[in-house]
Amino acid sequence: xxxxxxxxxxxxxxxxxxxxxxxxxxxxxxxxxxxxxxxxxxxxxxxxxxxxxxxxxxxxxxxxxxxxxxxxxxxxxxxxxxxxxxxxxxxxxxxxxxxxxxxxxxxxxxxxxxx
Amino acid sequence: xxxxxxxxxxxxxxxxxxxxxxxxxxxxxxxxxxxxxxxxxxxxxxxxxxxxxxxxxxxxxxxxxxxxxxxxxxxxxxxxxxxxxxxxxxxxxxxxxxxxxxxxxxxxx
Numbered sequence: 001x002x003x004x005x006x007x008x009x010x011x012x013x014x015x016x017x018x019x020x021x022x023x024x025x026x027x028x029x030x031x032x033x034x035x036x037x038x039x040x041x042x043x044x045x046x047x048x049x050x051x052x053x054x055x056x057x058x059x060x061x062x063x064x065x066x067x068x069x070x071x072x073x074x075x076x077x078x079x080x081x082x083x084x085x086x087x088x089x090x091x092x093x094x095x096x097x098x099x100x101x102x103x104x105x106x107x108x109x110x111x112x113x114x115x
Numbered sequence: 116x117x118x119x120x121x122x123x124x125x126x127x128x129x130x131x132x133x134x135x136x137x138x139x140x141x142x143x144x145x146x147x148x149x150x151x152x153x154x155x156x157x158x159x160x161x162x163x164x165x166x167x168x169x170x171x172x173x174x175x176x177x178x179x180x181x182x183x184x185x186x187x188x189x190x191x192x193x194x195x196x197x198x199x200x201x202x203x204x205x206x207x208x209x210x211x212x213x214x215x216x217x218x219x220x221x222x223x224x
Contacts, residue, residue: 001160031210037156042201090156096205096212101145103163104203104212109156111169 002027002095005084006107013083013114020079021110023093028073030098034066037090037109046091083114117142117206119215126220128192134219136187138202146205146212148177149187153198161187161200193220 003026013019021031034046046066047055055068056057069077080087090111118141128134149161162169162176164185169176171193178185189196202215215218 033212042216043203045213048211089119092158094212096210097148098210101165103146103160104148105160106158107151109158111156 001103002029003005003106003109004093004095006093008109008110010111011113013112014104015084016078018081019083019112020077021091021108023076025095027076028045029095030073031096032070032076033094033096033104034068034076034078035090035092035106041090044091045047046078055072077086079111083112087113088112088114096113116174117204117209117213119202119204119213121161121198121202121215121218123218124170124216126218128189128196128220129224130192130194130222130224132192132222133188134192134220135188136189136202136220138185138187138204138215139209140183140185140202140204142156143207144180144183144204145207147180147185148203148212149176149185150201150203151198152201152217158201176206189220192220194222194224 005024032049035043046061047057047109049055049070090109092109093107120139151159164178166180173190175188199217203212
């Protein structure tokens with residue numbers, strides 16, 4: 001199983017600023033994923049981050065708002081840009097090996113509040 | 116995309132009671148997981164169970180892939196079982212984990 005360290009665990013940010021969230025995995029993984037969980041809601045996939053290629057964004061999410069980096073097979077960052085109160089959510093990173101029958105693991109999450 | 120529906124949406128239990136949570140999905144899957152989200156927002160892996168039955172302590176899960184549903188059983192519930200339980204699946208030939216809406220469980224002492 002993969003162990004994922006995500007930071008910060010929580011932050012309170014001013015509107016208009018940006019926050020970068022980091023995820024470090026204890027082993028090399030092909031796929032990393034970023035999710036958003038709005039208050040009282042389920043998890044929604046933001047994008048898939050593969051090393052050596054551009055992230056693939058889901059409908060409703062754009063690179064200008066949520067730029068992602070994946071410099072190597074153990075690390076990824078998600079930036080929430082030009083924040084507004086509507087961006088207040090829990091953001092989680094996840095990994096899963098390629099292949100049809102592989103288990104997903106999640107970081108501890110980042111609880112973001114925008115004021 | 117694949118639809119994942121969980122029921123019931125909310126569940127209130129007295130400590131010591133048993134309960135069953137259900138997850139229905141709309142297409143064939145090659146991955147199904149159950150998670151518990153604690154009050155701090157952390158997702159805890161409970162079961163990786165694309166088919167069959169597994170047990171871990173007071174929790175067990177069964178997935179009937181041919182009928183497109185999974186069940187999570189909680190026996191002798193404790194207050195620490197409170198939180199939100201999510202079912203998530205990967206559609207066959209896909210690679211994205213899609214979550215259900217969750218079941219919010221409150222266990223009262």
